[in-house]
Amino acid sequence: MRPDGITNTEMSHDVTVKPDGGRAGARSCAAAAERSARRSRGRRMKTMPASWKLLLLPTLLLMTSCGRTDTKTLDPTQTPPASVPPLADLKREVVLKSENVTENIELRQLVRLFLECSLTADQNKLPNMTAFWSRDGQEIPDSRLTVALEKEQYGIQRLFNITSEEKVGTYSCVFENKVRADFVLATPRFREKRDKPVVSYVHDFVVLPCKMEGSENESLTWLWFKGNETHKERISAQPDRFEIRSQNLTSRLKLINLTFADAGFYYCAAVYAVGSTMNPIKLKVITFWEPLKPFIAILIAVVLLVVVIFLCEKQQSKKKVTEGNEENVDQNNIKLQEEEKGAEEGSSMRHRKV
């Protein structure tokens, strides 16, 4: 029958859409949810009476595939179902003495997190010590244990399955003497943070880069947003305005034909299975008149200086010329006098001769 046929294909679709590896888990779940929601809406319009049944089945399947109940992560003894692919293993150990310790853990993928806290015994050397695990400040139920002293230490360990973005948080082991160790789980942070705005010009284009640290063959998903702290809008590539070029660890947003409206904050988000990190970049758009003002000011200053220097020089050389003229005049006078003398002598000689 037609409705069942459709349901069957729906089922098969859903099965293939199951999380195919820890990394793509969150993304494909979201996509699957979107797709099936669209399909369900479409079907609702076509076959009204059977709509409930058709809606129920895919939704149930999606729930079982996407949403794993919290109890699984809190129960280390129960093995995960076979359909879930193997997660990477990550182990962290902390040795405590008398002060609280904070350990930052950078997560790039879904992991099985094995945490161990060892408290060094103080002078009292109590035979037993109670401790519990907490998550984001709240004690995890059924995690309180009594630990016996072993080789001068009280040891407590627990396995956490970090299988989705919701599981990411701060996990702590707390001992009854209030000494604790906090394991802060987070997605990788951006190393280069640019606090000054990128400046560009109207009708020009600008390239905003984002670079994440990581290994060479790691391939990240990048998303870009525009907005502010509270409200962010996703940017999709539009041929005459935005161009997004992402490649492994870097992503570049190119804004073409800028206008004043394009100014503001842009966020690039590196998306991991365990969450995403955002990096804000501020864009400032100005006209060419802005730098033109100091340019003209300095130009005028330079021209004035050059003119002043040349004028001073002319004045000085005029002075010298007048001095030189006076000297020449004096010399001429002397020469004239000498000539006159010579002429007189000559004439007297001539007279004598004559």
Added chain:
Amino acid sequence: MPPAAATNLAHKPPDGGWGWAVVVAAFISIGFSYAFPKSLTIYFKEIQEYFSVSYSEIAWLSSVMLASMYAGGPVSSILVNRYGSRPVVMLGGLMVSAAMVLSSFGTTIIHLYLCVGVIGGFGLAFNLQPALTIIGTYFQAKRPLANGLAMTGSPVFLSILAPLNQFLFDSYGWRGSFLILGSIVLNCCVAGALMRPVHKQVASKPSSPLPKFNKAVDEGAAADASMQTADSDPEERRHEGKGPSQASKLADFSLFKHRGFLIYLTGNVVMFFGFFAPVVFLAPYAKHQGIDEYSAAFLLTIFALVDMFIRPFTGFLGNTRRIRPKIQYFFSFAVSYNGICHLLFPLASGYSGLVVYAVFFGVGFGMVSALLFEVLMDLVGAPRFSSALGLVTIIECGPVLLGPPMLGALVDTFGEYKYLYVTCGVLMLAPGLFFFIMHYFNYKKLKEEQKPEAAVETRRPGETVELKTNDEASK
């Protein structure tokens, strides 16, 4: 004791007065020439993103600019020989300004290569050569000091331009900054305006390079004949007979027969391979040792500060009575000191070792820079200095451009920086020792060449007396 090289100029260098304004002008021109290309590197990252080019392509911009600056040397010296310093400097200033303004509208990276690289580089060459040349015409007795002060322009301008460029970049992006830099660089024209040709100082006296024996005749008559001490450059005198033609000769290839010039050139070519590389690699080496970025940058600041103060001090030392006649030895010492500094550097450890090295290297770098052109002037004399400088810059182009990349390849192959510093040390120490030995012989030969001429001179006054008495008798 052989005196300092004579200027063989027909006029008496003022050694003061307007000369100090010319030193300020040269300070500005030299400052822009050396510091401008280095300070542009701040814009490279954004330009690289904007034009979507790789890092090596943007680094080419620096290389093209430097290459044009050195290639423009001979052109610049020809122009200075013909027109004097002032027009060339003003033209240079206008060229760099136009280059920066044009490039601020650039649409491709090639556009930038041509504007900033080629035209800008040439413009800076037109600033450097005349600035150095005009000091030689204004100063004789205080020339080392004047040279030292003028060369201080380079570190001072770098210290000013680097933060200024950063500020401009943060406020206006790279296009606006290039535009504003175009106007800032016009101050070279102001420097050019200050470079008054020195003949104007000597008011109405004839100024032609008369041969030496004529001068001896005039000695009694004209009181303002050049205060020529014995020439430490007898080859100069032999060419003096050609007088005016020598000065107006466009490219003076006869310099290649000049002993002192050849010594200078040979030593410098080897030295320049290893001269700039330690500066370039100081910060990367510090980071390699695990030191954070800011402390590594601070090393360069220390280096620049030490450099800034050592240059005028070296000029002053070079001017003292004891060192001036043997200034070539002082230069040889400076070069060798650099070499020893680099050789001992790998022994330094930790940040304090790096700081000590930065201080010592700053001293060495400053000494060599301050004396670099003074010793050339000392060897060839001021009239031929312009041509000599042109030849030197175009030949030094090779080592300066090839040095850092070659040594960088050394670092890449061995993975360690100490080989780079050992190589640089050898590349500086060898020329230093070469200079010591060669100049010892050169000074000896100059002394020998001066002895018979001194005898000739003592004879001359007697001859003139005979001539005069003959004249009077004939009357």
